[in-house]
Amino acid sequence: MNVDVLIIGAGPVGLYGAYYAGVRGLRTAVVDSLGQVGGQVSAMYPEKQIYDIAGFPAVSGRRLIANLVEQAAPYEPAYVLGEEAQRLERVPSGRLVVKTGAGTEITAGAVIVTGGIGTFTPRPLPAGEEFLGRGLAYFVPEAADYAGRDVVIVGGGDSAVDWALMLHPVARSVTLVHRRAAFRAHHGSVEQLAASPVEVVVNAQVTAALGGDRLERVELSTGRALPCQRLVAALGFTANLGPLREWGLDLHDNRHLVVDSAMRTNVPGIFAAGDIADYDGKVRLIAVGFGEVATAVNNAAVHLDPAAQLFPGHSTDNPAPGP
Numbered sequence: 001m002n003v004d005v006l007i008i009g010a011g012p013v014g015l016y017g018a019y020y021a022g023v024r025g026l027r028t029a030v031v032d033s034l035g036q037v038g039g040q041v042s043a044m045y046p047e048k049q050i051y052d053i054a055g056f057p058a059v060s061g062r063r064l065i066a067n068l069v070e071q072a073a074p075y076e077p078a079y080v081l082g083e084e085a086q087r088l089e090r091v092p093s094g095r096l097v098v099k100t101g102a103g104t105e106i107t108a109g110a111v112i113v114t115g116g117i118g119t120f121t122p123r124p125l126p127a128g129e130e131f132l133g134r135g136l137a138y139f140v141p142e143a144a145d146y147a148g149r150d151v152v153i154v155g156g157g158d159s160a161v162d163w164a165l166m167l168h169p170v171a172r173s174v175t176l177v178h179r180r181a182a183f184r185a186h187h188g189s190v191e192q193l194a195a196s197p198v199e200v201v202v203n204a205q206v207t208a209a210l211g212g213d214r215l216e217r218v219e220l221s222t223g224r225a226l227p228c229q230r231l232v233a234a235l236g237f238t239a240n241l242g243p244l245r246e247w248g249l250d251l252h253d254n255r256h257l258v259v260d261s262a263m264r265t266n267v268p269g270i271f272a273a274g275d276i277a278d279y280d281g282k283v284r285l286i287a288v289g290f291g292e293v294a295t296a297v298n299n300a301a302v303h304l305d306p307a308a309q310l311f312p313g314h315s316t317d318n319p320a321p322g323p
Contacts, residue, residue, distance in 0.1 A: 001078065003027040005300055006098055006108035008085045009115035011039020013274035013289035015068035017112055020297040022075020024312055026304070029106050030077050031098070033084040033121070036141050038065040041286075043139065043237055047162035048186070052287055074321045080104055086243040096269055110300035113244065113257060113265075113272040114293060123235040125154060128209030128218065135215025136231045146171050150227040152218055153177070154206055155234030161185040163232055164198045175199045175226055177206060206231070241276075252278040263296035269303060271296040 005021045007014045010032035021028040036042055041050075041061040049058040059067075083100035088111075090096055097107050122138040129136070140146070140163045147170045153160050156178035162185075168174040176193070181202045183190045193200065201220065208219040209231060218228045241255065250258040250266045256278035263271045273292035275284045282288075301308050312318075 001029055001080075001104065001106045003029045003078065003106065003108050004110070004304055005029075005297070006031065006096070006106050006111045007077075008032075008098075008111065008113045009039060009274070009276070010034070010037040010079065010081065011114060011274065012041055012064060012068055012286050013293045014039070014112075014114035015065070015072055016290050017114055017273065017293035017297055018077040019068070019072040019075065020294050020312075021300075022072060022077065023315065023318060024297060024301045026297070026301065028075070028077040029080060029108070031080045031083060031085050031100060031106065033082070034139075035082040036139055037069060037079065037081065038062075041065055042141070043159065045158045045162065046140075047166055048158060050286070052285065054287060080106070084242065088247045090269075094269070109269065109304045111270045112263075112293065112296045112300060113270065113276055114274045114289070115241075115244070115276045121238045122233065123237060125206060125209075125231075125233045125235065127207055128215075128231055128233075131209050131211065131215045131231065134213065135211065135229060136209070136233065138233050140167065140232060143167055143170050146230050148172050149229040151175070151230045151232065152206070152226055152228045153232040153234055155232075155236070156180060156183040156185065157234060157236060158185045158189065160232075160234035161189045161193050163234060165189065165192055165196060168196055168198050171230075173199070173227075175201060175228075177201045177204050177220065179203065179205050261295075262299040263292055264299065271300055 004026035005028045007017050007030045010030050018028050018030050046062040048061055051058050083102040085098050086101050087099040095107050095109055096111055099105050146167050149171050151167055151171045151174045153164050153176045164174050164176045205221045206218050207221050210217050219225050252258050257265055257272040259272050259277045263273050273296045274289035298310055302310050
């Protein structure tokens with residue numbers, strides 16, 4: 001794949017970067033190790049209301065991500081999901097080649113890292129991993145696939161509770177299993193859970209997942225068996241910079257990429273924006289990340305073509321292409 005700009009990280013900042021690159025007329029690819037867009041927002045709080053996005057008194061994480069995807073869609077960015085960016089090489093022309101763990105090679109004139117706090121890896125269930133894609137999932141992108149199913153959700157954080165509340169109106173049954181009695185989720189969400197039809201089983205874990213080609217039931221450490229065609233593991237994620245540590249980038253506190261006021265890293269052609277970027281006075285908010293990635297894209301445009309104007313013009317003068 002050959003593009004002008006490669007964005008590493010499909011969270012809110014990366015998605016807005018895909019839109020802005022389109023505004024600048026740049027062909028763009030977006031890579032993310034997760035199998036869906038949205039980054040931390042989709043992974044951790046898809047149904048929570050976010051109150052500090054300009055122009056939205058309140059917007060759910062899910063709606064924010066959907067809107068960002070829709071905003072970028074007219075420019076047709078290429079999404080490479082479920083693949084981790086691993087190796088970096090520079091070819092004689094000066095362009096950068098990034099190879100993913102799945103073997104996909106993407107050649108770009110500039111790379112913008114918007115990886116939040118790094119590569120997300122779901123924490124595995126003690127049992128049931130063999131049913132991944134055949135009943136087991138780590139995300140619930142759409143409720144429709146759970147309609148009329150017996151659903152077991154494992155976890156005690158915001159995602160687990162949010163998904164339980166979202167699915168019980170469409171599923172045949174929803175059972176939330178948590179290994180402790182106390183929940184990490186927001187107190188208000190836990191209160192909604194208690195008032196809902198969702199069955200909550202605490203001080204228990206899934207010890208076995210059983211079935212043929214598809215998942216049919218799970219067994220708990222309490223000795224109880226539950227019918228289950230959909231098992232959702234919401235046990236959280238680990239995050240780290242992973243292979244980015246080998247790219248020769250200057251790091252701060254071993255977790256963030258040092259950038260200048262143009263969002264440039266120390267490696268020519270590589271920029272960073274969002275939570276992963278670091279500079280004096282940094283404030284880690286989605287709203288700040290939006291401005292950073294716009295800065296990164298516009299400076300990347302000049303990096304690609306030194307004759308290009310840094311200022312992109314106003315969006316009212318350059319509307320998005322029609323359908």
